[in-house]
Amino acid sequence: MRRVAIIGVGTTPFRPRWKDKTYFELAFDAAKLAFGDAGIRHTDVDSAVYGIYNEFFQRQVQPDLYVHDYLGLGGKPAMRVNTGGATGASAIRAGFSEVASGMSDLCLVLGVEKCGDCYDYNLHAATPEVLKSISYTADMTYEQPTGRTAAGSFALAVVAHQRKYGNPTEEQMARVSVKNHRNALLNPIAQSPMELTVEQVLKSPMIAYPFKFYDNCLYSEGASAVILASEEKARELSRQLGRDPIWITGVGASLDYAILGNRPNLYTFEASREATRRAYKMAGIDKPVGSIDLAELHDAFTGTEIMAYQDCFFCEEGEGGYLVDQGFTEPNGKLPVNISGGLLGCGHAVGATGIMQTIEIVLQLQGRAGKRQLDAPRRGLIQNIGGIACAWTVSMVLARSGYES
Amino acid sequence: MSREKDLKALSAGWKFAPPDKNAWIARQSARTGIPAAALEKAFEQEFSGRHELWEELEIPDQMRITYKFSYGGHSPFFRALRDYGRLLGARCEACDFTYCPPRRNCSRCYGETRWVELPGTGVVETFTTIYKGPLVQGKPKLICAYIRLDGSDFIVMSNVEMQDAARAEVGMKVRVVMHEERNGSFTDFHFVPASEGA
Numbered sequence: 001m002r003r004v005a006i007i008g009v010g011t012t013p014f015r016p017r018w019k020d021k022t023y024f025e026l027a028f029d030a031a032k033l034a035f036g037d038a039g040i041r042h043t044d045v046d047s048a049v050y051g052i053y054n055e056f057f058q059r060q061v062q063p064d065l066y067v068h069d070y071l072g073l074g075g076k077p078a079m080r081v082n083t084g085g086a087t088g089a090s091a092i093r094a095g096f097s098e099v100a101s102g103m104s105d106l107c108l109v110l111g112v113e114k115c116g117d118c119y120d121y122n123l124h125a126a127t128p129e130v131l132k133s134i135s136y137t138a139d140m141t142y143e144q145p146t147g148r149t150a151a152g153s154f155a156l157a158v159v160a161h162q163r164k165y166g167n168p169t170e171e172q173m174a175r176v177s178v179k180n181h182r183n184a185l186l187n188p189i190a191q192s193p194m195e196l197t198v199e200q201v202l203k204s205p206m207i208a209y210p211f212k213f214y215d216n217c218l219y220s221e222g223a224s225a226v227i228l229a230s231e232e233k234a235r236e237l238s239r240q241l242g243r244d245p246i247w248i249t250g251v252g253a254s255l256d257y258a259i260l261g262n263r264p265n266l267y268t269f270e271a272s273r274e275a276t277r278r279a280y281k282m283a284g285i286d287k288p289v290g291s292i293d294l295a296e297l298h299d300a301f302t303g304t305e306i307m308a309y310q311d312c313f314f315c316e317e318g319e320g321g322y323l324v325d326q327g328f329t330e331p332n333g334k335l336p337v338n339i340s341g342g343l344l345g346c347g348h349a350v351g352a353t354g355i356m357q358t359i360e361i362v363l364q365l366q367g368r369a370g371k372r373q374l375d376a377p378r379r380g381l382i383q384n385i386g387g388i389a390c391a392w393t394v395s396m397v398l399a400r401s402g403y404e405s
Numbered sequence: 406m407s408r409e410k411d412l413k414a415l416s417a418g419w420k421f422a423p424p425d426k427n428a429w430i431a432r433q434s435a436r437t438g439i440p441a442a443a444l445e446k447a448f449e450q451e452f453s454g455r456h457e458l459w460e461e462l463e464i465p466d467q468m469r470i471t472y473k474f475s476y477g478g479h480s481p482f483f484r485a486l487r488d489y490g491r492l493l494g495a496r497c498e499a500c501d502f503t504y505c506p507p508r509r510n511c512s513r514c515y516g517e518t519r520w521v522e523l524p525g526t527g528v529v530e531t532f533t534t535i536y537k538g539p540l541v542q543g544k545p546k547l548i549c550a551y552i553r554l555d556g557s558d559f560i561v562m563s564n565v566e567m568q569d570a571a572r573a574e575v576g577m578k579v580r581v582v583m584h585e586e587r588n589g590s591f592t593d594f595h596f597v598p599a600s601e602g603a
Binding site: 131207 | 439440443444446447461463465466468476479504506512530531532533534535536537538539540541547549551558559560561562563564575590591592
């Protein structure tokens, strides 16, 4: 397997709505930024992978066709990847395979999502139609009719986890919300940067027990792109760019049972554990704490970030809540999590989200993260989840030169 | 800004006449299936003062498919449910694992299953209460629970209705209540706490 580097990145800000851009125009903006950042022309890429989640959001079946066309890449091999919330990192994993296998030397991986055109004319709001579009991911015969939402599917697991281990408590979850919304204050692409108090989070309206309004990320529109390169290409472009590439040293994926009766329990996300195990194994990491200097973990809900602490082996099973108490994942903690603001602070432009997480790690490892720059991090972890109660996870380890293993 | 200037120059002297409100609403309603009354605001937003070329144009639109959906091999479950008000499971003849939701084929050992009637009692494994979602308009709360049914090795997602929703809890014993009007859907029944009377 060949080594794979990230040589360029580009993202639009995440916003509730980009009324002045269609999904393919947003894609174009992110692609243009990424090509510029890599110092290449669009015609230089050998292939493309598009991460786009929901047909109803885009009002288009097979929207990748029209992104590829608009980017002027006609004739080049390309495909769409869709693994729900994990679409972005899954697209990078597909691009990784493309380059690692030798089929491509340069590959564009681009995620885009535009949900805000959904609109309920009776209620004069986008949200009901957005939630309806998402609800069709639930098994249409046996689960969707019950009215369980996406938030509900994760809430079911968090409740089971709480009853088993006594945490995360609602206050611990609120502290994660405060942390990530605050982290976003330093991120120019963030949709929801704000200073909140634990009390404000606890008093916000209930959405799906035990998640309150500020325990949930907001849906966003946006596009994010990375350019993947073979080692030879990466070295050549690095010399021109005058900066080191970032290496993808570990990639792991898992798709768990989506019908939860098939799972051994409801209180862990085995897909997350398996994907992260695989990523660490490929990256040669035995002990993540001490090896990983920062992580972007999928905090669509505060409770899922806390469960991700154990699923990414930062602590023993059932101890995630205690890491919050210790300030372990605060920006000045031992292992900062979601320094970008995460999904809670930046928003969730589904197909783009895993790529946005990846871009944060790239910028941090290259010392390009502006006001939120951490002190010379060596390796970072991305965990991107999706589907019914975390059916999908893709985890990736990124490293700067000299720290590849 | 220069783009606006260009467009202003391009459209200099063009005349804008808004369409007839009622005719426009009737046309959009027929096109999209959106009730006419719900389109009043859209007309106001689209045509009161908005006509410059650079102002984003939003149209009512929809993607809608209707189905004659076949339950295929799962039909006996839905026939028993809709036509007889009975709850079935499917037991694997090879490994004895019992599914509800049912399966014709065992995903564990690839054996075939046979139909068995379930008593409709069970225990809540985990739950959430939905306060915001497609089905929660008007309904103050909606309890969604994974229930392990007696006689089954599987869990079902179903709604629980109880006198005090705040008392929903893991481990709670529940029993099925069949609805009077059934559509052949997995929401033709719900559960209530076993402790609450009929």
